[in-house]
Amino acid sequence: MAKNHPDRGQRGLPGGAPRYSAFALAKKAMNYHQDWQRAWRDPEPKAEYDAVIIGGGGHGLATAYYLAAVHGLTNIAVIEKGWIGGGNTGRNTTIIRSNYLWDESAAIYEHSMKLWEGMSQDLNFNVMFSQRGVLTIAHSEHELREMSRRVHAIRLNGIDSEILGPAEIKKFVPTINIDQSIRYPVMGGFLQRRGGTARHDAVAWGYARAADDLGVDIIQKCEVTGLRRQGRKIIGVETSRGFIKTKKVGCVVAGHSSVVAAMAGIRLPIASRPLQALVSEPIKPILDTVIMSNAVHMYISQSDKGEMVLGAGVDKYNSYAQRGSFPVPEHMLAAAVELFPVLSRLRMLRHWGGIVDTCPDASPIISKTDIEGLYFDCGWGTGGFKATPGSGHVFADLIANDRPNKIAAPYSLDRFRSGLLIDEHGAAGVAH
C-alpha cells in the first residue's frame, strides 16, 4: 500500500501552504474567519507545460495531483472551461462502492476504495468520506439469484459483500416497506459495508488544493477549442485564452469526450446522455445508509444537511443539454414512494442533470490513442464518482510512463477492436 499512498498521513503541504487543522480553525475564529488563504492560485496560462490535463472535474484534478505527487511532474496544468467540479463531479449522488462483478472492475474500483479510505489524510482536506454501507435490493427471485452469484464473485476478489433477507433489511433500514404486495417487493439485497458517500465538491477542492500546492496550475474559465498536431504527434492545445504548447495531453472531459476526441479525428464508442438527480427539503435523519434498486432505477441516501438525495436512470436519447426529460424522475419517484412511504409528503428542493459519457459495455476507457502524447480517461458514464481517486492514479501513471499499468491495461480503446469487453451491464444495473 505504501506505494499507492506515497504521502499518507505524513505530508504537511510541501509547497508551503499552511495545513488545515482543528487548531487553525480555532485560531481563525478569533478573527471571524476573515483571513483564510486562497485554497489554490488563479494563474495565467504559461506558454508551455510538460503535460496538460483537459477537464477540471474530480478525475482530471486527481490525475494532476498524482502526476505531481507520485511522478514528480509539476510543470503541468489543468484546463477547465467552467469552474472546477462544475461538471458531473458536482452533480452526482456520490455513491461509492467497489462491489463489481468482473476481476478487471474489482481491481480498479477496489484500488479506488483503498485510496478513498486514506484521502482526507493524504490531501489534508476533509472529503467527508462516510462508509455508511451501500445496500442494493432485489425485487424478484431471478434478481436475487443473480445477486448471490455476484456476491460470491465479489468475495472471491477479497471485497466485502453479504446477502441480506427482507427481515434483516428491515432491521438495517427501518423506514423501508417490505410488504410483499407492493409493485416492487423487497425480496432481499446485498450490502457492502465499506461502501458509502463523500462530499463531491470537497473531492474536487481537495485535489485542486493539494495539486496547486505542488505547483500545478489550475486554469479555470479556459476552454480547449482544438488539439494541435504535427503528423501523429500532439504539440499543443488551442484554448479560449491562446495556444499552449505541450507534448502530452490527458483528456478527462466526461460528457464532452466525443467533442474533444473529434478535435483530433478520434472516434469513441461513447454516447452522451443526461443523468438526473434531485434532493428533497431537509428533514431529520431517517436513513443512515445508501439504498439502490436496479430494477426501478432508483438510489437514495440522506445528506448531512438532511436532504433526501435521489437519482434516476439515464435518459434514453443523446443530449448535451444539462437537463433531462421529466418522465425519468417521475418514474423513479413513483417507485421510491412505494418503497419509502415516508417520502410521499416531502417537497422537492432542487433537480438537475449532468451529461454522462456512456460506453457500450458500461466500463470506462483509460487509454493511449494512435496519436502520440494524446490520452483519454472517459466513459465512466453513470458511475465514475466512486472511481475518482483510482482513475486519477492509474491515468497519471499512464501519462507519465506512456504505457498502462496492470489495472489500466484492460480499459484500452483496443478492447472494442479485440472484443475483450468488460461487460458490467448486468453486474452494475443502473451502475452507480
Add this chain to the structure above:
Amino acid sequence: MLIITCPFCGPRDEVEFACGGEAHIARPLADNEISDADFADYLFMRDNPKGLFLERWRHSAGCRRWFNVARDTVSNEIVEIYPMGSLPLKATAKTTYKTSWRRDTAAEKAATPSRSKAGGSK
C-alpha cells in the same frame, strides 16, 4: 419532454417512443473482408455530436414503426423527420449527413456496393 410527430400517427409525447440511436449505420456485408478495427467502427464507434444529430426513433407504444429524426442535441429542437431508408432534405441535416466521419469508413464503403448486389440477387 419532447413532442415527436410520428409520420404515421401525428404529434405524441416522448414517452410513447423509443430512441434507436445514430441513424444511417450500414452493416458491412462483406464483413470478413474488412479489418477488426473497421468492423469496430460499425459495431461500437458512434457519432455523438454536440449539435445536429441524425437518429432513429420508433413509435413503440403506438404504431411501432421506425423513422429518422434530425434533432439538435443542445436545444432539443427537431429539425426534420424523414422515412427510414431515405436521407434528410433540409440543408443543415444534409450537411450533418455528409460531414459525419462515418461516410469515410471502410465499414460504410463495404456496405454500399454489396448491399445493392444482395438486393439484386434476391
